Amino acid sequence: SIPESSALLIESPAGKVIHTGDLKLDPTPLVGEAWDPGLWGQAAAGGVQALVCDSTNVFSEHPGRSEASLRAPLAELIAGAKGMVAATTFASNVARLKTLAEAGRDAGRSIVLMGRAMQKMVRTAEEAGVLSGFPDTLAPEAARDIPREKLMLIVTGSQGERRAASAQLSQGRFLGLELKAGDLFVFSSKIIPGNERGVIRVMNAYSEMGVDVVAEDDRYHVSGHANRPDLLAVHALVKPRMIVPMHGEHRHLREHARLAEAGGIPAVVAPNGSMVDLSGASPQVVEHVETGRIYRDGSVLIGALDGIVRDRIRLALNGHLAISVIIDEDDTPIEEPWVVALGLPTASASGAPLVEAVEDAVAEVLGRADRRLVASDEKLEREVARVAKQAALETIGRKPEVSVVISRLET
Numbered sequence: 001s002i003p004e005s006s007a008l009l010i011e012s013p014a015g016k017v018i019h020t021g022d023l024k025l026d027p028t029p030l031v032g033e034a035w036d037p038g039l040w041g042q043a044a045a046g047g048v049q050a051l052v053c054d055s056t057n058v059f060s061e062h063p064g065r066s067e068a069s070l071r072a073p074l075a076e077l078i079a080g081a082k083g084m085v086a087a088t089t090f091a092s093n094v095a096r097l098k099t100l101a102e103a104g105r106d107a108g109r110s111i112v113l114m115g116r117a118m119q120k121m122v123r124t125a126e127e128a129g130v131l132s133g134f135p136d137t138l139a140p141e142a143a144r145d146i147p148r149e150k151l152m153l154i155v156t157g158s159q160g161e162r163r164a165a166s167a168q169l170s171q172g173r174f175l176g177l178e179l180k181a182g183d184l185f186v187f188s189s190k191i192i193p194g195n196e197r198g199v200i201r202v203m204n205a206y207s208e209m210g211v212d213v214v215a216e217d218d219r220y221h222v223s224g225h226a227n228r229p230d231l232l233a234v235h236a237l238v239k240p241r242m243i244v245p246m247h248g249e250h251r252h253l254r255e256h257a258r259l260a261e262a263g264g265i266p267a268v269v270a271p272n273g274s275m276v277d278l279s280g281a282s283p284q285v286v287e288h289v290e291t292g293r294i295y296r297d298g299s300v301l302i303g304a305l306d307g308i309v310r311d312r313i314r315l316a317l318n319g320h321l322a323i324s325v326i327i328d329e330d331d332t333p334i335e336e337p338w339v340v341a342l343g344l345p346t347a348s349a350s351g352a353p354l355v356e357a358v359e360d361a362v363a364e365v366l367g368r369a370d371r372r373l374v375a376s377d378e379k380l381e382r383e384v385a386r387v388a389k390q391a392a393l394e395t396i397g398r399k400p401e402v403s404v405v406i407s408r409l410e411t
Helices: 037-044 071-079 094-106 116-127 165-170 196-209 228-238 250-262 308-318 354-367 371-375 377-396
Strands: 008-012 015-019 048-054 085-088 110-114 151-155 184-187 212-214 240-246 274-277 284-288 294-297 300-303 320-327 333-342 401-408
Touching: 015 037, 015 240, 037 228, 048 228, 071 094, 071 184, 085 094, 085 165, 094 110, 094 116, 094 151, 110 116, 151 165, 165 196, 184 196, 196 212, 228 240, 228 250, 240 250, 294 308, 308 401, 320 354, 320 377, 333 354, 354 377, 371 377, 377 401
Parallel strands: 015 048, 048 240, 085 151, 085 184, 110 151, 184 212, 320 401
Antiparallel strands: 008 015, 274 284, 294 300, 320 333
């Protein structure tokens, strides 16, 4: 469903490798080139050593449906709506945006695109020649003068993103427009695993407003991935010596491997980070490399699992106490502990100062600490942090992150 997505044909000393990318067998895609089995047959001529293949819809038993099949049922749904209609899908799926806009036009409605990503995607696709014949649209401010029953909004936020247009409309007026009881909202998309909470939050908000919500209905959405029968068709067309399932959760990869092996094609389950040897008679995982998100922090690249991002989040959520303790050469605490609070309330609800409460608690534990505790930096740091967190909890109701700096004087 992404414009101009491509498969890769990779020549290697061990033979050809075909990487499908996001794969769909659509003879009438509306945008972009249609599925061309002849071209794929040419690419596979002479033999393919390995097929690295999309696995997203391996559990879908029916053949995939064309984008062209959606326009009529969407137009019927929109024509039957009594009030304003809004619909959402992925902004990158310009074919679906065109289908929705044409269905709205067929139902006699003016079309409004809402959300910068969607407007930019349509504009860029038109400038690149990928998209043509898109119905005329109105700016949101111009739509205010159009009767509600003659309007259709196509909005961003199919995955429940908080700042997207669908979420904004679910909270009330957005760019001068609002949905009301009796209006219709259509999710022409599926929920990506992990986004359920955000999407359901938006759906419930519309329901509470009295807006009718249509979601997870196959009459108004087709997937951008090949279903199980389509995968089998690709296997038969390419005739690879081996298959490496990709793009899916682990259970999708595993099921695709089973499907390949049931057809007599060796396969391997290779999650992210797997280094696979494709040169033999069957694929073999020979090594693993570190994978995952990488963040740029200033001028340094850090890994998602390095702990730095986690620590930053904890500091943001919990606040921070820095505590300085000075120990003399006889292992005796001297002076009062010094506390600095960052990102925390300065006082309790009754006005008790936080820093004073923590300093008093730490001074008390230092005053009664035995020499064995004071002599060990590790034990002393742990005890001071524990007491400081407890004092903060009792004062402001929160346990902050704590850093303890122990300075020892030497003779």
